[in-house]
Amino acid sequence: MRGRFNLWTHLVSRFLNRSIKNGSLTLSFPDGTVRRFGKGNPQIAATITRPSTVRRIAFHPDLAVGEAYMNGSLRIDDGDIYTFLELVLRNLGDAKSSPVRRIWLAIRRNTRPFTLFNPKGRAARNAAHHYDLTDELYTSFLDADRQYSCAYFAAADDTLEQAQLRKKRHIAAKLLLQPGQQVLDIGSGWGGLARFLARKHDVSVAGLTLSAEQLKFAQKETLTAGLADKVRFLLRDYRNENRKYDRIVSVGMFEHVGTPHYQTYFDCVARRLSDDGVALIHTIGTSGPPGAPGAWINRYIFPGGYVPAMSEVLPAIEKSGLIVTDVEVLRLHYAETLRAWRRRFLANRARLAALHDDRFCRMWEFYLAVCEAAFRHTGLVVFQFQLAKRQTTVPLTRDYIAKAEGRL
Incomplete structure (x- = not known):
C-alpha cells in the first residue's frame, strides 16, 4: 500500500x-x-x-x-x-x-456524443439541476435584473450593473428592433432581457425556459413591471415552438444544446425566423479546436453542457440556410463578470451556508473560481453570431450598432 x-x-x-x-x-x-x-x-x-x-x-x-x-x-x-x-x-x-x-x-x-445527447426530457432535467435552486443563491451574486451571462465591460471602472446594461443594449442594437415586432427569446432565464427589449423598443416578446423556478420569477417580475401585455413566458423546449418571429435572441442557452443537436437547433431558428428577420445567438465558445466537456462542471454544475469551437457551429448554420451577417468575439468580458460574481458570492457565503451547507458553498466557490481562471488563461471567449435569411437585412457597416447604443 x-x-x-x-x-x-x-x-x-x-x-x-x-x-x-x-x-x-x-x-x-x-x-x-x-x-x-x-x-x-x-x-x-x-x-x-x-x-x-x-x-x-x-x-x-x-x-x-x-x-x-x-x-x-x-x-x-x-x-x-x-x-x-x-x-x-x-x-x-x-x-x-x-x-x-x-x-x-x-x-x-x-464519448462526447453520448454525454451531450440532450433530448427534450434530459434537457429539462439538466435545466432543473442548475436553475431550480433557491432565490437566495442567485440574488447573492447576480445583479438585480438577474443577468446570468457575460456582461459587456466598456470601461475599466464599470460596475456589474453598468456592464450588464451595456450587454442588453449591445444585443438590442444588433437585433435592429422596430416597434410592434414579435421577438422570441430562447432560454429567457429570469426574463430581464425580454423585459428590457419590450420596455425600450415597444416589441412583444415570448420567452422560453425549461426551469420552473425561472418561469415563476419571470412572470412575477413582468407583472410587477406592468409588462404582462408585452411579455409572456412559457415552460417550453425550443423544439416545440411553432410560431414565426421577426427577431430571435438566445443568450447563454446554446451551451446546453449539445453537439448532436446543433443542426436541429439552427434548423428551428431558421423555421421560426421571418424572411426579413434577424437572430442573435450569444454563447460561450473556445478560440481553439473542438474539445470535450469539462468533467467536473459537467457532473456538478451544468450536466449536458459543452463549450463549442466556432468550427463546430458554422457548419450547422450554413446547412440551415441562415446567413452569418456578423460575428463578434468578446474576450475577457466573462472573466470580469465572473470576478464580480465570485466576490459577491463570497461576501454572502455565511448566509448561503446557513441555507445550504458548506459543501454546497465550496462547490459554487470552486465553480466561479475555475470559470474565471479558465476565461483568463485557457482560450474561453464569448461568440455573438448575428444571423439573417437575406444579405440585405442588415446594414453594410457596423456603425448602426454604436448609434443604436447611443440612443439607448
Whole structure:
C-alpha cells in the first residue's frame, strides 16, 4: 500500500513539476512529503489530506481537483482557491502533453456524443439541476435584473450593473428592433432581457425556459413591471415552438444544446425566423479546436453542457440556410463578470451556508473560481453570431450598432 501511494505522489509531482514555471506552489501530501514547484510570485501553499485524493488527482485531475476542494481533502493554506487555480491554469502548457491527460481527453472526446445527447426530457432535467435552486443563491451574486451571462465591460471602472446594461443594449442594437415586432427569446432565464427589449423598443416578446423556478420569477417580475401585455413566458423546449418571429435572441442557452443537436437547433431558428428577420445567438465558445466537456462542471454544475469551437457551429448554420451577417468575439468580458460574481458570492457565503451547507458553498466557490481562471488563461471567449435569411437585412457597416447604443 505504501509503495502504491508513493507512485501516485510521484505522478502528481511530475505533472506539477513540468507545469508550474511562473509562480510557485508548495504542496503537502498525506504522508508528510512537502514539495515545491516553480518559483517566484504568487506563492501558493496547499495540502492534500487523503491518500485516495492523491490517486484520484493523478488519474483524473479535471474531475478530482474540484471534488477534493468540495469535500475538504484539498485545503488551501496560503492564498485561496482562485489563486491556486489561476496559478495552475496559467502554467498549464506542457501539462497537456501528460500521457494520462492525453488518454482522458481522448476518451472524453470519443464519448462526447453520448454525454451531450440532450433530448427534450434530459434537457429539462439538466435545466432543473442548475436553475431550480433557491432565490437566495442567485440574488447573492447576480445583479438585480438577474443577468446570468457575460456582461459587456466598456470601461475599466464599470460596475456589474453598468456592464450588464451595456450587454442588453449591445444585443438590442444588433437585433435592429422596430416597434410592434414579435421577438422570441430562447432560454429567457429570469426574463430581464425580454423585459428590457419590450420596455425600450415597444416589441412583444415570448420567452422560453425549461426551469420552473425561472418561469415563476419571470412572470412575477413582468407583472410587477406592468409588462404582462408585452411579455409572456412559457415552460417550453425550443423544439416545440411553432410560431414565426421577426427577431430571435438566445443568450447563454446554446451551451446546453449539445453537439448532436446543433443542426436541429439552427434548423428551428431558421423555421421560426421571418424572411426579413434577424437572430442573435450569444454563447460561450473556445478560440481553439473542438474539445470535450469539462468533467467536473459537467457532473456538478451544468450536466449536458459543452463549450463549442466556432468550427463546430458554422457548419450547422450554413446547412440551415441562415446567413452569418456578423460575428463578434468578446474576450475577457466573462472573466470580469465572473470576478464580480465570485466576490459577491463570497461576501454572502455565511448566509448561503446557513441555507445550504458548506459543501454546497465550496462547490459554487470552486465553480466561479475555475470559470474565471479558465476565461483568463485557457482560450474561453464569448461568440455573438448575428444571423439573417437575406444579405440585405442588415446594414453594410457596423456603425448602426454604436448609434443604436447611443440612443439607448
